[in-house]
Every structure is written in structure tokens, then in C-alpha cells.
Amino acid sequence: MTSRILLALALLPAIVLMMYIRRLDKIEQEPKALIGKLLLFGALTTISAIILERLGTIALDTFVPEDTLPYLVIDNFLIVALVEEMGKFVVLKLCTWRNPNFNYTYDAVVYAVATSLGFAALENILYVFLLGGVPTAIMRALTAVPGHCMFGIFMGYFYGLAKKAEFWGYTSKKYRNLFLACAAPILVHGFYDFTLTVGTWGALLLFLVFYLTCLVVAFIRIRKMAGEDIPIGFYPEAKEEAADPYASYKSTPPPGASLPVFRPQPPQPNRQAPYQPSYQQPSNQQSSYPPQGNQQSSYQYTAPVQKRTVYVPPKVSDEPSPYAQPVYPHAFYQPPEQSSYPPPPAQGPAVPYGGDKMEQAAEYYPEGTEMPSLPEDLLDGADPTNDQP
Template sequence: MFTILSAAMAPGFALMSFFYLKDRFDSKPFSIVFRTFIMGALLVFPIMFIQYAFETEGVLQYPLTKSFLLSAGLEEFFKWFIFLYAVYKQDHFEGRYDGIVYGVSISLGFATVENILYLLANGVELAFLRALYPVSSHALFGVIMGYYMGKGKTDIHKKSMYIIWLALVTPVFLHGLYDYILEAWKSTWLYTLTPFMIILWMIAIRKVKQANMASADIIPIEQNKWKA
């Protein structure tokens, strides 16, 4: 049991630490980040219940609808909803990279509990593949969602509501593609999903750099006023 729990939780905390430490200017208190992690973790149970109900009734079970609506649509909507109503309007959400940190923490909270349940049911032998694909993909969807949430919060001269909706639509589309690959190419998914994950990592790292560059345009100005 301890081995399974450790193997299931390690990827989530490792990825959370990676993106948390990528904040070059104004890291948030870890207590706040952990709170959003817990919010994401609690989402697993209502979402699993809804998905189980649809599966039992045989509704939306075609590969396309199951991937984009029942899986990606439900999961990313609830993450986005929690972000919008529990984080977005808070005073501690100040910069674009803050959005990435909170987006990743919500997503990895969800992914970690999901991973624990999966490994308890199927065995620790799948821990490496689970870390490499499902857990990592949730983190990367969180980066993209958080980036646009941060952009919507800080870019006061642009249409913030459009950007906030982009924070939902983009992860749903990418998550849907991820799941559709698994549904449509069940025997050869590895050959298609691996390049998809590489591209997803490239997009996410680019968003990380863009968010830090946006912070760099603001932070030095604020720090200069304290110089002698």
C-alpha cells in the first residue's frame, strides 16, 4: 500500500515543484498553492460519479463524444470553474505566472487522486507510464489554462472575458485530442501519443517563458524605486 501511494503521489508533487520553482519573480506561499491542490483533488469524486452514470446508461460512449465531452469537457470545465470562482478574484492572484502555478496545482490535485485510485485498482507496475502520460498531461493542460487565466487577469487593455473562455476551450480541445488518441488507436496509441506529448510540453514551456517575460516587464520597475 505504501509503495503504491508513494508511486502515485510522487509524479504530481515532482511536477508541482518543477512549475512552482520556475516562477522567477514572485513565488506564492506554498500554503495557498497546496489549498488549490486540495480543491483539485476533491473534484475527482463528483466527476467520477458523473462519468460512471453516463457509462452505465450508455450515453456519450462513442470515441469522439466520450473524449471531448465526457472526459475532457467535464474535467477541464470543473477545473476552470474552481479556478474562476475560488482563485481568480483573490488578492494573491496578481501575475500571469500566478495563473500557471494555480492552474497546475488544481490539475495535479485532480491527477494525483485519480492516479492513486488507478494504481490501487491496477497495480504499481503501471506507475511509470501513468507518470509519463496522464499525470504529466494534466499538469500541461493546467499550465495552458493558468496562462490564459493570468493573461485575462493582467492584460487590462484586452478582452478579458474572451481570454478567460480561451482558458477553458484550449485545454478542453487538447485534452480531448489526448483522450481521442487513446480511444481511436487503442493498440498503437504509444506511437501517436508520444509526439503529441512532446508538442504539448513545448507549448507549455513556451507559456512558462512568456509568463515570466511578462512578469519581468513589471517587477524590475517596482523594485527600482527601492534602490539607493
């Protein structure tokens, strides 16, 4: 029963921290199989670390006196911290660098913390069962296990920047961030162990200040990093657009609209040879086209001479032109002096309309006038318009 309690106390801090770090990944959580693989291989690095640290301590005891300041610096920085953090980094690099799931910057933190907590879990089990029991489990649950998680956060932060630099082709920035992914946790881990092994109250106070400061900074950093998580392929200028793609619009996005995921490709160099024109435009004075390159001219082109007519205004003379229009003395109509006109000549007797109805012809003549006599053929009903006999 006691063994189960000790095992639970040894594993519980690592499990809780791993669940917390993974839950912060709200966009695309990493596969459980990959997380389990990193936890397992991270735990196996504990065995290699024990062996290498033991060999390093034996070599250090040979050349440097024990319990001296140089001994503590070399032991904590160059043996313990270097061996443990480099073992974690090797597992992290081999398992995740070419993994297709590694496509967001926060993924690097999840991978590095998983590797570190796998190491911390097995190391905590060994310390709890071999060295102290429940008090050791409680003390390490508050210091060592969160400390390894903090080392993994520093490693994962620079590890993600190195992956982004490789995607965009920045080789120098990639290797600089890979170096920092190893150096930052080694320095923090080494100073953590150094202040604990000095054994003075001043060193213990320095440890508490340093440990709490780094722990707060690390967890604030990952919370901000998880909230601003963007794909590896994003250019830095698109960070604000990825966080809020609707910021440039006055209206709010529709309910349920998801953020678009952009995966731009890196710019490719233009390998096409530049165009070099061989044709030379002739000038206005050039009358023939010279041959281009090694060509032989088969004809000569002579530009035609264009004659241009120049307008010359006519000379002004006093002699009248034969084509001049006559000038009239009056340019407007003047009525004649005659004020009355004679009546028109008579046009002959009027023929009333009616044909054989001559009894109605009297109404066509005004009162006081006499109706003329008509020929007999008209009185008989003949057609007056018919000229035939």
C-alpha cells in the same frame, strides 16, 4: 510496505512537478496555504468527475453504439475532458480570481497547475491501487500526470491574459480569454484520450507525437513566461522596460539594485463637463457691449474717439529762415599776422621771502642786479601783510 511504496509512486510525480512549477516563480512565490487549498479542492473534483462521467456514459450508451467513432469522440471530448477540465476551472476561478495574491501573469499558471495536479494525484492513487500497481504507477508517472500538468499550463496561460484584460477594462478580450482557458485544455485533453482509446498503431504513434509536441511547447512557454513575468497592471508597451529598466542607460546598474515594480492605475475618463465660454469679444468697430444671456444692459459703453496726429514734412523754400544759424567764412582757426608780443608791464619790486633775515635776500637776485631798499618798518621785523598801523 507495498501500500506505502504504491502511495509514494502515485504522489511523487505530482509533488515533483508542483515544486518545479513553483520554483520558476522567482519574483513573488505564491503562499503555500493557497497552493495547498488548490491542491485539496482540485483533488475533490475527482469525486465529482467520477459521478458525472458515469452519468454521461450511461446516457451515451443509450443513444450511441459503443466502440464506434462518434461514441469515442463524444465520450472523450464531451464527457471526460469537458467534465474534468470544467471542474478544475470552477475551482480555479472561485479560489483565485479575486485573491490579492493574484497580481502577476505567471501566478495564473501556478494556480492552474496546482488545481490540475491535485486532481491528477488523487486520480493516480485510484488507478494505482485499484487497477495495476507498480507498472501502472510508472506508466502514469510518464503520461497521465505530466499530461494533467500540461492541461493546467494551457488553462493558466489564457487565465492570466483574462485577468489582465479585466484590469484594463477590455471586457470582450476578458471573456474571449476565459473561453480559451476552458476550450484549450478540453481540446488537448480530449485528443489525448481519443488517440489512446482508438487502439491502433497509427493512433498510438499520433499520440506520442502529439503528446511530446504539446509537452515541449507548454514547458518552453512557461519558462519564457516566468522569465518575462510582469505585474497584471502593466501595459504591453512596458514589457521591455520591466524586463530591463536600465537598458536605456549606458552605465550598468549598481550591484544589488533590484528591478522596480510599477503598478500604474488604469486611465480614468474625464467626467467634467467641457467649458463653454459665454463672453464674446467685441470687434474693433463695436462701440458697445451687448448684454449676455438674460441680463439687462444698465449702461452703454461708448469707446472714445482717439485723434491721431499725422506728421507733415516742412515745405522747402529759397527764403532764409529767421532761425537759421549764421554761416562764418572760416570754420577753422587762423593765427594773427603779428608774430611777436611786447613784454608785460612791470609789477613792482619783488619782496624776498625771509622777513627779518634780510642778510639772505641777496641770494634771490641774480648776479648784476641791485636789491631794492625796503621800508624801515619791514627792517624792524614788522609783518608786511598787516595793514593796521
